[in-house]
Amino acid sequence: MGSGTNDPSEVVAVVGGGSWGTALANAAAAAGRPVTLWMRDADAAARMQAERVNARYLPGVGLHAQVRATAEARALAEAGTVLLVVPAQTLRGVLSALAPSLRLGAQVVLCAKGIERGSDAFMSAVAAETLPAGMPVAVLSGPSFAADVARGLPTAVTLASEDGARAARLAGLLSGPAFRLYHTDDVRGVEIGGAGKNVLAIASGIVTGRGLGESARAALIARAFAELMRFARAYGGRAETLMGLSGLGDLVLTASSSQSRNFAFGERLGQGATPEQASGGKLAEGAFTAAALVGLARAREVEMPVAEAVAAVIAGELTVDGAMARLLSRPLKAEAE
Ligand SMILES: NC(=O)C1=CN([C@@H]2O[C@H](COP(=O)(O)OP(=O)(O)OC[C@H]3O[C@@H](n4cnc5c(N)ncnc54)[C@H](O)[C@@H]3O)[C@@H](O)[C@H]2O)C=CC1
């Protein structure tokens, strides 16, 4: 690609041709960056490149002229900034396979919201274990439906890197007319916010689907946020991060909108669907992360009754009504505990 820039960090590659990858590719292009959108399926890439739309994952939104869709891994070598936008449970495999094709020293931005099952590893830990040394890792998370971002509607998210100056540079690089990136050095806080809210949004969906009313939903969201804060405290995330975009902001969005796949998954569980039926073939990251989140919480004795309930319902250990009864019969306690 003729990138028109001598600074490789300004050349962006996006790995993952789903809804969020396509939206981020459009956003980076709108920010003035040349973008390669890599996906594993060569036919899908050729179709998207020719038709200028991601008909499967983001119908009705045109692909920006500066985005090139491809399935050729060697195209990734030009990019100094690589956004990883595949489902959390596939990150390790995708990174292992693509690492040899990445430019040496490229900065990698993790955009999946989840915790790896089995290892209970955060996304930044998966990347650290998988990438060669010398490849800086950042995390992008916040309230942002792909369809909104891809259409250029106003959106704000957080970009985190342990190197604060890098976080600021990356935020500048990817911010566009309507897509605003705030920056922080609290990587762990930002990834906890993104992964945790998906599990808790499922609970909010369950309450809605079961017809328990909007007051119950507001109470659930507030108590869910309290447990997310407790979890973050135990795992080194900062409270002010969780009170920002990746945490409260994303919980408010996903725990109150059927546009969220996690909320919609919960809603269907609340209406009586089995976990298998409830996904409707769409990715609900919280369904995979729930058990890992609960495992990590137990390991540090963090009380997370809402996440526990979600994990138990998904595992088939508890019915929706059983989960509600358990939550409602917990001993009364001081709100701030
Ligand atoms: N869609 C959204 O509004 C947002 C999504 N996210 C996060 O982004 C991540 C990706 O989600 P979406 O793009 O929405 O999912 P999606 O279901 O729309 O797309 C997933 C994409 O990943 C590809 N993929 C799956 N396994 C792969 C593998 N092993 N190798 C290569 N490609 C593979 C699929 O082919 C598909 O193109 C998730 O962690 C999600 O939580 C974050 C913010 C917003």
Ligand SMILES: O=C(CO)COP(=O)(O)O
């Ligand atoms: O993370 C998201 C919005 O910030 C997208 O939420 P869902 O994955 O639940 O659709």
